[in-house]
Amino acid sequence: MWFIRRILKVSWKDKNTNDEGFADKSYRVRRKEIADIAFEYKHGQSIPRVQYTDEENATWQHVYVRLKELFPTHACKEHIRVFATLEEEGGFTEHQIPQLEDVSNFLKRKTGFQLRPVAGLLSARDFLASLAFRTFQCTQYVRHGAKPDHSPEPDCIHELLGHVPMLADPKFAQFAQELGLATLGVSDEDIEKFATLFWFTVEFGLCKENGQLKAYGAGSLSSYGELANCLSDNVTVKPFDPPTTAVQEYKDDDLQPILFVVESFDDMMTKMRQYVATIERSYDVSYDPYTQSVNILxxxxxxxxxxxxxxxxxxxxxxxxxxxxxxx
Ligand SMILES: [Fe+2]
The missing domain is CATH 1.20.5 (Single alpha-helices involved in coiled-coils or other helix-helix interfaces)
Structure with a gap:
């Protein structure tokens, strides 16, 4: 699993010399072409559109169709509701990859979140801080077509099918922003803990619906292997408890063996706020939605x-x- 690499500053070149993408020169050229969009992007600009190839759209379709079969039984109701809306008005279809600009505009209308193109390599501090401003750093390239069910790094299939539907839910968007605000000004040690909390909530969280477990984490919701695994007997499920969850070791190269469950998003938010109140930092902050800036209190x-x-x-x-x- 690759999601945390963005968080732990490990580069694709360093870690994946045996990956199909790294071995395929034309794929590397394509990756650079799309990465250049992110490198040249300036805040406030429209996100340039990518003309995806037939192969890239076929990879998207392969994952999209399989996940849609699992969503009704495995995804939380918030994801199911927003996903239907994305198909109705957000340009989601199995036939072609949606454009980040269109999806970002959809998110702005729903929760004020917006997408910013990113080449793939970010520190945990930078990535989490952007959430404080309701900005989600989003990759635009597609995984290698030889392995549609796996990507050594986060790609737009993961972002669009996993993260975007959840960020369009008002309560979850609030949670994501509060998590980002909580990381501003904290120590490196606490950043690691918040990155781990991000992993076990935003990436791989489980919640309860009528006593049944459902997935709300983007890592599960964008991978049919992970989605089937997360509700199976192969997983040890523990109650979400930020002080202990924050120091839980995790695997980033295989299916998840341990996951955490929240009673509800309200429960998750309450526990996270209580945890954040125990973290030492030299100032408190609030977000001003009118100026889209953070005020130091x-x-x-x-x-x-x-x-x-x-x-x-x-x-x-x-x-x-x-x-x-x-x-x-
Ligand atoms: Fe992710």
Whole structure:
């Protein structure tokens, strides 16, 4: 499994000299061509469109069709709901790979998240920090066609089928952003713990629905091998508990043997907030959606700004509740 390589700064060249993609010169050229889009991309620009080849679209279709067979029984209801919407209005079809620009616009309409093209190599700190700004660093290239069920690195099939549907769910998007905000200004040791929490939630998390386990992690939802495995007897399932989950060792080169389950997204959010409150850092932050910036809460004026925003929301809530309760 490759997802964490982006997080642990290990390069494709360093780790995968035997991979089909590395051995195929034309594939390496194609990878560079698509990576250059990310290297040249500037914030605020439209994401350039990629003319995917028939082979790349066939790889996408191979994975898409197989996963769709498993989603009804294995995916959480949030993923199923958004995936249907993506097929209706987000350009998702088994026949061709959607363009990041279109998907990013879909996400902006749903939760304010946006995609930013990335070549594939990022530190955990940089990757997690971008979540604080509701930005998801997203690869645009496709895995090698010789192994459609496996990619040595995250590719757009993983991002689009696994991450995007979950980031279009308001509650999950809030969780992802709070996880990103929690990493700002923490030590390298805590970054490792947050990266591990990311692994066991955003990448491979399980949740409960009517007493049954379902997958909400993108690593499971974008790989039919992982998706079948995650609800099988091969996996030891533990209750999500951030202090212990954060130090759980994991495998990044095989099917997951240990996973963590949350009772609900509310449960996950509550436990994560309690954990974040125990992490030492020199300042607290809040996100300003109007300026899409992060404010450091280290002086009274900043606190007054947060307080004023909260008061406005409470006033609006009281007003609406009074109106609803008023007899017509
Ligand atoms: Fe991922």
């Amino acid at each position: 280290d002086h009274n004026a900043a606190l007054e700004g947060v307080s004023r925003g909260l008061q406005n929301d409470v006033d609006t809530l009281i007003h609406v509740m009074n109106r609803f309760n008023k007899p017509v």
